[in-house]
Amino acid sequence: MNTETTLSDAAGDFPTLDRQDEEQLLPQLVAHLREHRTRLRQEWAGRIGDTRLLHAMTPQEMAAETTSVYDNYVEVLETGSVEALQRYARDLSERIIPRGVETHEVVGIVLLLRDVLARSLFEKYQRDFGLLNRVLDAYEPAANRIANTVAVSFVEERERVIRQQQDAIRELSTPVLPVRERLLILPIIGVLDRERARQLTEQLLTGIRTHRAKVVVIDITGAPAVDATVANHLVQTVDASRLMGASVIITGLSPEIAQTLVTLGVDLSKMNTIGDLQGGLEEAERLLGYTVTRQEAPAPR
Numbered sequence: 001m002n003t004e005t006t007l008s009d010a011a012g013d014f015p016t017l018d019r020q021d022e023e024q025l026l027p028q029l030v031a032h033l034r035e036h037r038t039r040l041r042q043e044w045a046g047r048i049g050d051t052r053l054l055h056a057m058t059p060q061e062m063a064a065e066t067t068s069v070y071d072n073y074v075e076v077l078e079t080g081s082v083e084a085l086q087r088y089a090r091d092l093s094e095r096i097i098p099r100g101v102e103t104h105e106v107v108g109i110v111l112l113l114r115d116v117l118a119r120s121l122f123e124k125y126q127r128d129f130g131l132l133n134r135v136l137d138a139y140e141p142a143a144n145r146i147a148n149t150v151a152v153s154f155v156e157e158r159e160r161v162i163r164q165q166q167d168a169i170r171e172l173s174t175p176v177l178p179v180r181e182r183l184l185i186l187p188i189i190g191v192l193d194r195e196r197a198r199q200l201t202e203q204l205l206t207g208i209r210t211h212r213a214k215v216v217v218i219d220i221t222g223a224p225a226v227d228a229t230v231a232n233h234l235v236q237t238v239d240a241s242r243l244m245g246a247s248v249i250i251t252g253l254s255p256e257i258a259q260t261l262v263t264l265g266v267d268l269s270k271m272n273t274i275g276d277l278q279g280g281l282e283e284a285e286r287l288l289g290y291t292v293t294r295q296e297a298p299a300p301r
Helices: 019-035 037-050 059-079 082-099 103-125 129-173 194-211 228-243 255-263 277-287
Strands: 177-180 183-189 215-222 247-251 272-274
Touching: 019 037, 019 059, 019 103, 019 129, 037 059, 037 103, 059 082, 059 103, 059 129, 082 103, 082 129, 103 129, 183 194, 183 277, 194 215, 194 228, 215 228, 215 277, 228 247, 247 277, 272 277
Parallel strands: 183 215, 215 247, 247 272
Antiparallel strands: 177 183
16 A cells, blocks of 8 residues: 655645646646756746845855755656655755754745746746646645645754754753762753753763762752752752662752752752862762872972
8 A cells, every 4th residue: 555645645725636637737747847947947046046045055055955956846746745855855954954044045945946937837838728727736736735845844853953952052061070980070050940950860860870970979059049840850869869879969059049948848868968069079089988188298308
């Protein structure tokens, strides 16, 4: 059973066109667009330049992309495959988003191509009004579906890139740092919201497993405030770390955060809290069995 979606099957609101009529007209339409490929592509590229779309691209990049888009556009008209168009739209988005191309530019160039090709078909079939209507009935729904699919795919890819960048920023903002063997430090800087707290826990537990850590120092000196949800998440992080065999030391509690934790009724007995990071590291080394001694400076000669 053929499960591939076609442009004709994908949208129930398309104008009704006799299947046999469509099968006869589309090959003629595609043949015309391929025969005049160079002229039509150049006309399209000229209109893109006039409207200052894709201005972030070099002339060479624009020429390559317009050629590729034109050929894929005509191929989709010929095959009617939405899946093929979606694949190309995703590939196109991956290439041009890093170049600073905006959503309205992508939609704009596709609509310009649609109009350039429609004008070409009008010029070819204008002497036979009945045939012209049939050709446009075959072309316009497919062309509109292509424009919609490209726009949706571009927006989805752009959102994926944004999410990927946000994840990368969160990872950079909550680094798990190995200080010495079996000792990790997690400095938290900035607002600690629910999503970041969840990611913090995941990264910390992964770090404990990777480095076989026995002690973790979480320094929240740089966190301005926490709410009830984040406070409870912090307690859960301590519990989860303990289950993995690591002791957790919390350092840098500000008076405001300490008061918030007490007001919220957070069970502080489960937390080993030390005033500052230096004291926390000293306590961590003690738990690991290290002894820190001051080395006397040599006497002057």
